[in-house]
Amino acid sequence: MTPLLSLRHVYKAYGDPNDPLHALNDVSFDVQRGEFVCMVGPSGGGKSTLLRLIAGLLHPSAGDILLDGVPLRQPSSRIGIVFQNINLMPWRTVLDNIALPLELSGVGREQRHRVAQELIHLVALDGFAHHYPHQLSGGMQQRAAIARTLAHDPDLLLLDEPFGALDALTRERLNRELLRIHNMRGQTILMITHNIHEAVYLADRVLVLSARPGVLKCDFSIPLPHPSSEDLLTDASYLQWVRRVRGAIDDTAPADLPGPPQDQT
Amino acid sequence: MQTSVPPPVSQPLSVRRLQLIRVALAPLTVLLFLLLWEALVRWQDYPAFILPRPIDVWHKLLLMLADGTLFRHTTATLIEIVGGLVLGLGLATSLGYVLAKSPLLNQILSPYVVALQSFPIIAVAPLLVIWIKASVLRTVIICALTLFFPALVNTIVGIRSVEPELMALMRSLRASRWQIFTRLEIPAALPVLLAGLKVGTTLSVIGAVIREFVGANQGLGFLINLSRGLLDTSLLFVALFTLVLISLGLYGAVSLLEYRLLAWKRVA
Ligand SMILES: Nc1ncnc2c1ncn2[C@@H]1O[C@H](COP(=O)(O)OP(=O)(O)O)[C@@H](O)[C@H]1O
Ligand SMILES: [Mg+2]
Numbered sequence: 001m002t003p004l005l006s007l008r009h010v011y012k013a014y015g016d017p018n019d020p021l022h023a024l025n026d027v028s029f030d031v032q033r034g035e036f037v038c039m040v041g042p043s044g045g046g047k048s049t050l051l052r053l054i055a056g057l058l059h060p061s062a063g064d065i066l067l068d069g070v071p072l073r074q075p076s077s078r079i080g081i082v083f084q085n086i087n088l089m090p091w092r093t094v095l096d097n098i099a100l101p102l103e104l105s106g107v108g109r110e111q112r113h114r115v116a117q118e119l120i121h122l123v124a125l126d127g128f129a130h131h132y133p134h135q136l137s138g139g140m141q142q143r144a145a146i147a148r149t150l151a152h153d154p155d156l157l158l159l160d161e162p163f164g165a166l167d168a169l170t171r172e173r174l175n176r177e178l179l180r181i182h183n184m185r186g187q188t189i190l191m192i193t194h195n196i197h198e199a200v201y202l203a204d205r206v207l208v209l210s211a212r213p214g215v216l217k218c219d220f221s222i223p224l225p226h227p228s229s230e231d232l233l234t235d236a237s238y239l240q241w242v243r244r245v246r247g248a249i250d251d252t253a254p255a256d257l258p259g260p261p262q263d264q265t
Numbered sequence: 266m267q268t269s270v271p272p273p274v275s276q277p278l279s280v281r282r283l284q285l286i287r288v289a290l291a292p293l294t295v296l297l298f299l300l301l302w303e304a305l306v307r308w309q310d311y312p313a314f315i316l317p318r319p320i321d322v323w324h325k326l327l328l329m330l331a332d333g334t335l336f337r338h339t340t341a342t343l344i345e346i347v348g349g350l351v352l353g354l355g356l357a358t359s360l361g362y363v364l365a366k367s368p369l370l371n372q373i374l375s376p377y378v379v380a381l382q383s384f385p386i387i388a389v390a391p392l393l394v395i396w397i398k399a400s401v402l403r404t405v406i407i408c409a410l411t412l413f414f415p416a417l418v419n420t421i422v423g424i425r426s427v428e429p430e431l432m433a434l435m436r437s438l439r440a441s442r443w444q445i446f447t448r449l450e451i452p453a454a455l456p457v458l459l460a461g462l463k464v465g466t467t468l469s470v471i472g473a474v475i476r477e478f479v480g481a482n483q484g485l486g487f488l489i490n491l492s493r494g495l496l497d498t499s500l501l502f503v504a505l506f507t508l509v510l511i512s513l514g515l516y517g518a519v520s521l522l523e524y525r526l527l528a529w530k531r532v533a
Contacts, residue, residue: 055437075437087430091452091529101438104448132529 002069003030004188005054005156010063012049022213023049026063029207029216031156036182036189038199039207040249046214047192048084051158054190055081067156077105080154084161086141088133094120094144095129101151112151119147122181139163139170143177150185159191171195175202196249200224200241208248218248314496322506325499339507342484345401345473346466346511349408354465357413358458361420362450371421378417386410386472394480404476404484411472412465419461423454456530459523466515474508485511 010027013020023046031037041047052058054065056075065072067079080101088097095116096103102112120129123143133141142162149157159178163171175198182189193199199206200222208218222241299319305311306318313321329335364371364378390407397403427450435445451458477486485504492500 052433057433057436075439077439079437081434081437083430083434085430087428087434089431089449089452091455093529100448104435104438104440104444132532135532 001032004033004035004068005031005190006066006069007054008064008066010050010053010065011061012046012053012058013061020061024053024060025213025215027209027214027216028063029219031188031190033155033188034186035205036179036203037191037205037207038203039190039192039209040194040196040199040245041209041214041217042211042249043194045209045211047209048160050209050214051081051160051190051192054156055079055158057081077101077152078155079158080149080152080156081158082142082145082149082160082162084164086133086138086145086165088141088144088148090133093130093132094125094136097133097144098148098151100148105152115151116147119150120144122150122184123147123177137170139166139174142166142174146178146181150181150187153185155188157187157189157191159189161192161194164194171198178202196242196245200238200245206245208245217251218245220245220248314498317499317502321499322502325497326503326506329500329503335503335507338484338488338504339511341401342473342477342486342508343511345404345408345476345484346469346515348401348405349469349472350412350465352405353409353412353469354416354462356409357416357461358420361417362424364417365421365424378414382414382418386413390476390479400481400483404473404481407476408469408472412468415464415468416461419457419464420454423457423461424450426457427453455526459519459526463516463519463523466519467512470508470512470515 007028007030010024011022012024013022015021027050039047039050049058053060054072056072056079059073067076072079088094089100092100095113098119099107099112099116102115107115117129120126123146125140125143125147128136128140128144133144136144146159146162162178163174166174178189178191179202181187191202203222206218206220206222207216208220209215210217220241224235224238224241302316302319306316309316317325326335364374386407389410393403393406397406431449431453432445435449440448473484474486474489477484478490481487485508488504489501492498492504
């Protein structure tokens with residue numbers, strides 16, 4: 001079966017071709033339909049770059065990115081991205097922010113507002129449709145941003161450290177909600193996080209990207225039950241996985257060293 | 266599901282009362298001003314050409330309203346001001362948009378923009394008098410020039426203030442150039458653009474009047490100049506007050522526009 005997303009020897013360099021800054025070197029991996037994949041790695045390693053490549057906002061210097069086996073050349077309506085910083089339009093109400101993708105693709109006012117209302121309910125923002133972003137807490141704003149990304153029902157949801165700016169409690173709650181949405185709507189998710197616990201808790205797979213130039217160091221399948229229960233957080237095998245992923249990040253050795261036995265490539 | 270209700274946007278009562286007081290106070294201040302004026306003339310016994318009495322100015326005003334001169338000169342100035350605003354803002358915002366979007370053009374042109382910004386545009390007025398025959402057009406151009414650079418800089422700042430991540434979002438949603446312009450760039454730049462419009466209207470008024478001082482045959486600036494020659498201070502005052510009204514009116518209109526367009530900022 002063709003994977004939903006597949007990267008084939010993707011390179012990305014920024015700046016002057018004579019003196020390039022290599023952000024990504026030879027990154028290849030697949031994401032299957034319905035998977036929840038988290039990507040961790042030191043900051044500056046090219047994680048955001050990778051997500052922007054997949055979103056079609058940047059072009060790879062070399063290599064191919066395939067969606068359902070078809071090369072991606074520009075942003076696709078089948079892919080939605082949630083950015084690191086909350087970026088709602090401050091002059092639009094929550095409702096109109098969430099309806100924006102539909103508005104841009106020409107969906108009529110009534111229908112897009114109906115869809116937006118459903119999404120508001122999905123992300124538990126009922127009653128805030130006509131509020132402006134500055135009236136919402138950071139967590140609520142990011143929920144609205146996620147709802148907006150879901151508006152045109154993308155097959156692949158990309159999230160770039162979506163809860164990084166939020167406090168730990170809000171973050172945990174939003175993680176659970178993200179899992180709930182993932183299980184309800186079956187969206188494939190590729191999420192960047194710098195929180196290893198979060199990655200192991202949420203994901204079916206954890207990818208580890210090295211420091212710059214980013215190369216894919218490890219690709220762990222996490223054989224823990226998902227959705228995970230809260231008790232899992234103290235489970236020995238869970239903690240072992242957290243240690244293993246952390247070890248892979250801390251390990252500054254070249255990427256071609258053999259990984260742990262569970263390492264899948 | 267459709268349970269959400271718009272939040273109440275009511276102001277606390279004290280704010281409203283304060284506004285009422287301010288509105289009521291305005292005519293009182295004017296009255297007080299007129300009384301002081303009258304007192305000053307009586308006390309100092311000024312001749313009318315130094316400081317006319319308010320009643321003299323009032324009579325002059327009625328006279329000029331009756332024979333239509335005030336209307337003619339006021340419309341002339343208004344047309345020039347508004348024409349200058351439209352032309353100046355039109356050029357400044359389009360060039361500003363291009364400069365904000367094109368790093369190359371910006372690099373080529375911005376030294377000139379910076380240099381010209383400090384140049385008193387009004388000094389080219391005599392040159393325009395030589396070059397352009399039509400008096401109204403001349404004034405429109407002067408007005409446009411006076412407000413051009415502030416409006417240009419404001420546009421560049423406004424368009425540059427668009428969040429890069431919002432731009433990335435629009436691109437990821439495959440928004441067209443037009444959609445990016447109308448749904449993102451204009452609303453994002455609006456606060457700065459409106460601030461520029463405010464400054465622009467003031468500058469346009471100044472531009473029109475100063476320009477009418479030289480070689481014009483109509484307009485409020487012309488009347489001011491004329492009254493100086495005739496030692497007709499009442500006429501001067503009528504022209505001045507009309508000008509103040511125009512300025513206030515334009516400023517009020519822009520403020521109202523701002524109030525309506527940026528209503529979302531006040532929702533607390
Ligand atoms: N637009 C850009 N131009 C030049 N260099 C960039 C650009 N974006 C990112 N970089 C560089 O590429 C590297 C990877 O950045 P990024 O993808 O943001 O990493 P991460 O998200 O893992 O922190 C960093 O060294 C960063 O400075
Ligand atoms: Mg990043």
